[in-house]
Amino acid sequence: MTEEFDEMYGTFKALLDSFPPAEAVKRLERLGISPEIIQQIRGRHEQQTIRIKELEEPHAVVLGNRDTWYTGPHAKDKCWPAIVDLLHKDGWPQEPAIKSLDDSSTRVVSLLNHPKEKAFSTRGLVVGYVQSGKTTNFTSVMAKAADRGYKLFIVLAGIHNGLRRQTQARLVQQLVEPNPSMWSQLTGLDKDFTPQENPASYFGRSNKTHVLCVVKKNATVLRKLARWLDKASDYLGDCPALIIDDEADQATVATKSINPLILNIMSSLPRSAYVGYTASPFANLLIDPSAEDLYPKDFVVNLPKPAGHFGTEVLFGRYALDGEDPEQVDDGYDMIRSVPADDVSCVRPETRADVEGFEPIITETLRKSVEYFWLVTAARRVRGTGTSHSTMLIHTSVNTAVHNSFERPLKHLRDRTARSLTDAELLARLRGLWERETDRVPAEDFGEAKVSFEQLVPELPGVLDSCRVIMDNSSSEDRLDYENGSVVAIAVGGNTLSRGLTLEGLSVSYFVRAVSAYDTLLQMGRWFGFRNGYADLPRIWMTDELAEWFRHLATVESEMRRDIDIYMTEDETPLTFAVRLRTHPALRVTAAAKMRDAVTASSSYGGKRVQTHYFHTNADWLRGNIDAARALVAASVANAVRVSERSAEGRYVFRGVPHEVVTDFLSRYKFHEESPENDAKLIIDYIRKRVSQARSLGRWNVAVVGLPPKGDEFTFAPGVSLGRNNRARLDLPNPAPDFADIKTLMSRRDAAVDLAGDTAKLNEQEIMDERRKHLPDTGLLVLYPIDKVSAPSPSKRLRAPLNAEEHVIGVGLVFPAPQHGDSTVESYISADLSSVRIEEEDFSLLDGEGA
Known part of the structure; x- marks a missing residue:
């Protein structure tokens, strides 16, 4: 009956192409079709007409205090359900993890324009937490946007090859591989954008696939992409595009090469939505709103803090905000260890002139941090839970020569320790270190079982034998690679380890890098993230001054997020209400060039x-x-x-x-x-x-x-x-x-x-x-x-x-x-930094293709 009904319905649709509805009904009657069946055919046609109209003509419903066209996934969606299946296989619980991801990604998509609108140029900003799953969120946003008709997806994935490659791999795994016939790719795992022949073939009406392009924020690469899109300009009018800017505060804002190129790419797309993702949005929130730039004029949203996430406030505590009960504001976990100011000159040259020939000294605090890393790795092997990777980060300088100088003394310490594992004095020192640390942070407080020193000792020879010392920077050949077996590594690096890239199994950090601004400081914190199976074990060695800076920064973050939430709860937009950023006497909010349009708030x-x-x-x-x-x-x-x-x-x-x-x-x-x-x-x-x-x-x-x-x-x-x-x-x-x-x-x-x-x-x-x-x-x-x-x-x-x-x-x-x-x-607060040597990020990579 179903096939027969479908055939009759097809006949009715064909008649409607030539005759008015009343005449089409009469012709069905002449064919001997009963009035009841004709009524069912007409009812089906009306439903289909309404559905098509809803898809083609934007409509709005109220969600929160905003009008929107998107209220969540549909049963016939393909891309978002595929992500849900993968997350289930990876062990994500439906409640609260997948439900929270569904809700937050729906919120972002709801703030985009309907893909069928004639023309739009949306600018939005999504504020997450460092190492909190921002990539999974924007992948989910892309999936839902694809399910509703967005066609071109451009992801600006940082400034380094490592992060671009990592992002490409994640998007292919979660978007392309589950639905390969639905996607065309302009970039590959090992290749950034290369101009394709006949660009019109990707965007013409005959090509129904979604187009994925993952590129570095690099001037040479972006120029190629801009020129290629220009060649397809005749076809882009019917191509709703979503541009995701990962690490949106890096290189995007106030750069002479990258910023204009992003704007140029957007200008060639009549229907485009730009959404920046970052955990340090200070520069983005200070863009001149009146300029033709990337100020998030349409929306700014907070991502929820995921359960079990180690963030600034969790580790360092913060100060009470207005309206809070100070007694309810926590001091943070007891996981920060102090590096004396006198030790800094032993692990970082005091001036640029001292870089050449610099030899670091393995101070007591550095030795203790490395030995604790080996103990943690052994304890995690005893537990057998969580990721098999185990990483330690040493970050003292941005200079690659300084990174390389650590190789010899660290390998010497490793080899000497491996030879002395039967030495009673060494074992007594390690036992004392382990017992002090596990007493200060009880495993039971995190739902974990305490590992005794006797349990981990048998694992130490294997840990030391597998431990590599890696210099990971823009000039090194030996880089962190978690795709080819378990990694145990002490990673010494700078900018390549300071943003976006995930250090798997990071448990110990030794950090004394001098920084000048909130965003740089926050992104240096690779220790933020999830520590499943070893939440009681992470430790950070840093100076007391840096710890205070992070505590202040946790307060700034909390205050900033409270302001951002006003957009979702009150009748305000980024053009009527400016997010305030608390200042600090020794730190800039962001780089001076990114603050040139900022004003001192009343x-x-x-x-x-x-x-x-x-x-x-x-x-x-x-x-x-x-x-x-x-x-x-x-x-x-x-x-x-x-x-x-x-x-x-x-x-x-x-x-x-x-x-x-x-x-x-x-x-x-x-x-x-x-x-x-x-x-x-x-x-x-x-x-x-x-x-x-x-x-x-x-x-x-x-x-x-x-x-x-x-x-x-x-x-x-x-x-x-x-x-x-x-x-x-x-x-x-x-x-x-x-x-x-x-x-x-x-x-x-x-x-x-x-x-x-x-x-x-x-x-x-x-x-x-x-x-x-x-x-x-x-x-x-x-x-x-x-x-x-x-x-x-x-x-x-x-x-x-x-x-x-x-x-x-x-x-x-x-x-x-x-x-x-x-x-x-x-109030005007300015710190005198003339006597402090600050190492700034090196953006020379933006103008060439290498990274």
Whole structure:
């Protein structure tokens, strides 16, 4: 019956080509077809007509707060289901991994233009995490776009051959091989783009295949591609194209050769969507939106953080953002090990003149990191889980001559250790190292079983025998290759190991490279990613300064992602709301050329909380702050409208203190110079502008918050004494002299110290709402007396005693939200880098074909 019905339906469609619908129905009746069957034929025809119209004419539905034409995969799709099948075979669970990938890739495709639109030029940006599966996400986006009618797919895969080849292989495996008849390829595994004969044959109506092209961001290669597309210009009007820019902040932004070529390629494609993918989008977010450039004017989206991913915040912790409860912000895992500043000159030449003839010294920390790598590799062999590859990264310099200088001493260390594995002194040292590390980071905390030293010792000879020392840089012939058997390698390198390329089984990193900008620093972190089967074992050796930089960067990332999410939750676009990037006194946000169109954002303290967490520890500096605090309390006692005393709780509140008393204190109190957000001059200027322009902040509540008195109180003024707070410092094995970072000073409860009623259960936002309701124009300043010893509790493994020379005064400020606009203060922060030698990335590869 089905074949007979299909034949009748075909007859009806043929009649419709020559006659109106009513006449076509009459002719079916003359053929003896029953009215019931004719009705079924007409119903089928109407459904087909609607479906064809939906495919050809863009329509929109609301998804989140955006209109879109794409709401997810269809049952008849080919490319996306093939990816799902492959992921299932690789062990990906449906929940949450594949479901999360499906949702996030659908979100990106939903923001593209419908492929049937007459003309479009979309510009978007997708922000992921370093080593978090961005390639799998954009492959999924390509698959879904192909299923809906996008034809040409150009992937800009970094600037090095290694990453381009890796990306080509992944796309062939996940897109081409499952549906080979659906794809044509312009590039191969071992060849970048080479002009093909008769380009029109790829894009003419007779060729129904999708076209895949994976190229480096290299001027020579992109010129070839641009010229080739020009030859096919007559056929590209009917060719919806998706350009994926992997590592979109590298080489794309503000480069004289690459940037114009990408724009040129887009100009030859009447229907094109450009989507940049990066984990460090700082440069992309600072492009001039008014220029004909690649600013993501249409959308910016965050990818969700995958479960089990090791990111900046997980490893280094971060500082609390506005509106967060500082007590809920973690310090990070105890996996960072300190390299003393004195060791740096032993592993990296101090000046360019020292490069020639440089010989690195195997310092105690470098030796310890290498020995720990061998122990980890042995332990992973005992477990037998996760990838069979095991890699250590050593990154001290961008200079290839410096990389090569490590080969001899590292091989000597390996060979000497292999010969001494029966030596009692060596085994005792290795046992001590292993037991210290596994005690500091218990395997049970990560769902793993602890491996005893006795279990891993038998594996050590095989580990050392298979361990290679590889110099992986743009001039080396021996490169990391994970495709031909298990790899155990100590990789010494620079830029070729610093972006995009995955270091399989990376467990130990030794990193002291000097960097100048957020994006460079973040991309150096090859230790980010997934550590299935050995999540308790990774370690990173770096200087304390670099660890602090990464902690700051984790805060910048979190704040940036919170801004980006505004696009998906509020009625804002990248053309109406600019993502803010917090600055740092010793780091640029990105390269100077990429910031030339940036402006200093207006800085407003309205509705925000400011607190101190950096302190000097010398007595003179601390006594000056004690004197300033005591003068403030004395003036508050004398000028307060009312005093709330809760001495049994260790709290006093002086209400209605004139703002001049507060600004006088701020002019005397010394904030640590590495705390740009705690700039006394900016805060004073802000208060005075609010007072003069909005008649707000004229009165303040001044509180002192400590512990209940127990006989050894800190006295601010006669009758104002309380116990000292305990605030341990972050534990840095080689702390800088005269410096302490307590990370968090002010609790959520303290921000409500001057509010009436039970505020203990209020969250951060509820507290600010209460302040807006009851204290709309009143600021809060809180003083904290901190005990100079401040020993940490046993549960705080990442903390150490404060050990200051005098008691410390911490300061917290809570500003009311503005009622009628807000006064702003422009801040300009510039670091003097003239005395610091910074190694910049080498972009000479962009103009030639080699990499």
